Amino acid sequence: GSKGGLEWVQADPNYLWYTPFGQPKQLITRNGAGALPVAGRVSRVPPGHPEGYLEGFANIYQEAARAIRAARRKGGKPAKDVVFPTVQDGVEGMAFIEACVKSSKKNGAWTKL
Structure with missing residues (x-):
């Protein structure tokens, strides 16, 4: 326009470029920062989190509830078809993070999990 331009990409929806x-x-x-106050009323998650953040947790809670009901x-037998992270998934995730930190301290060397 005559006062500036806007650029928005659907594949990267959390960013709007404004060029006066x-x-x-x-x-x-x-x-x-820079967004109008009304943006806070229609945003469900804090800045920096994608809109799908809440849905991700909602899916975990829904699956956990299905497992409890089953x-x-x-x-007392757990359902076989539920999809949510287990304690073992958490342990493996932490081991991966620790290996990444060790690798980083060794200048990116391969580190056994």
């Missing part, structure tokens, strides 16, 4: 005519580009993030119906 004759000035540098400015990045406006969803509910971040165990109650089947006398």
Whole structure:
């Protein structure tokens, strides 16, 4: 337009580039600095988190509830078709993170898990 330009990409929806005519580009993030106050009313998660953040946790909670209901119906036997992270998944994730830190301290050397 005559006062500047806007750039938005659907594949990267949390960022809006605003370029006032004759000035540098400015990045406006969803509910971040530079956004209007109304952005806070329609954003469900804090700045820096993608909109799918809440849905990810909702899926975990829903699957955990399914597992609990199935165990109650089947006398304590867990359902086989539920999808949520287990304690073992958490242990393996922490081992991976520790290996990454060790590798980083050794200038990126391969580190056994």
